[in-house]
Amino acid sequence: MKLLFLILILFAQLSFAQDGDSGTLEQSNTASEDSGRIEDEISGFNVDQTITRTGHDFARYMSEYRNLNYPDSDYNLTIQERPSARWGNLIWITYNDKTVFRRFISPSTNNIREMAEQASQMIHEMVLQEKVREAFTDHFDLGKDEL
Template sequence: MRRSKKNEAQPPNPVLILWWRPWVMGLSCMLLGWTAPAVGLAQAKPAAALPRQVEDALRRVMQPDSAATRAKFRPTEIEGLVVDQTITKVGHDFYDVFYTRWEAPPGASDFTVIIHEKPARGTATLVSVEVNDSEIMELPLQPKFDVVEAAAQDAVASVQEYLANYEAIRRQLDGADQSGSGIF
């Protein structure tokens, strides 16, 4: 006699028992019970001191910014960076010559010089020099070392002149004659 598969008794499908769920639910309820009152107390305390804190913060924001304040607070520890963002060998040669001849002018601080490069027609490239996000110069370069060297020397002179003028103007604006009494 042949038995059909339909008539055979099959074992029941296994039931997935998640025994850990009640434990997790219980622990989370206990943690919520312990932390909820502490959060409520922590939020209630500073509400009385909030107007004073807001007033102090506004007073600090409204204080005039001067060179003395900037000299005390240095937001960056690294100053005077020269960053290479060139792509080709000509651009790297320009950066190498620029960096070997580079010397920051006296009194210049908190500046970043970035050298960018964009491809141009043929074998030429466009090199731009930025100081503190202000583009100082952009010039085409040919793959001749004499041209690269002359352009880098010119770029060093331009950046040094820009930084010297920038520092002089900043000192003038922070001087005593430029700070008003507030009376018009």
Template sequence: MPVNRVTEITATRTQIREKKVRQPAVRLCALVLLLTLQTAYSKSSQKAPAPAPVQNLDSGSISDEPLGGVVINRTVTVLGWDFYKNFAEVWRAKYMNTKYTVTVYERPTAQYGSEVWVQYRQNRVFHTFLSPARSAAKEISGRAVDIVYKNVVDTNVQRLLFNDVDLGPEEM
């Protein structure tokens, strides 16, 4: 039995020596890894731009149009598309830097052709009936641009000048 005990003690001393040799290597690897991660983290935090100030989303008004100057198409037929296309081309050519967003609507009818109207802020500023002949759409849309712009400007002037204490600002 004493021989086995000596063998066990020798084996234990060998394992301890191996562990002592391994421990500094493991500690060195852990230290290098820690320093690398810390350096990478500090560099990434230095390069990151400062966060933008938080804006209150409820502070804006319904009259603030972030996508101003857009002509929206709500037509359903080829005749309506022709009117919209010509209207949008003339609108952009004449009033390129405008902030007014208008929407072109169409309701096709079997008897009268198509009913077409243009809305600005949920108010109709132009309304007409187009005959089924597509040739008239270009001429009418060209004239409609001037009428719509005049009515939109008049609507805005009236809105700014008219102040009634009984009516609140537009919400929707």
């Protein structure tokens, strides 16, 4: 009798666990689909992949300027850096896997804020021009990897 009772409890737990797992799987699938759509709509970020304080300052000043002057910008930028003891810091910014800004910043540079603001203005104009060019480009017969 005890054995039968234990088997029934075990069977009930297994069936309950399976029902619970299928429910969580359905919930996780819908959550991932929803988050995928939300992620497609998230834009306007500056991704800071710099290493040194100079690079971090450049990225911060650029983000501040961009947030104040272009709050509705819908493109993401990646700010990267390669420090060099001889030349200073090479900073480059990419948009859609294309380098849109590249400059060396010497260690004695005091006008990092001005450089970041000028870069932000220049990049914003370049991105707008790129969007206009894309709007007027006819590429209906090309695949996504051929663009």
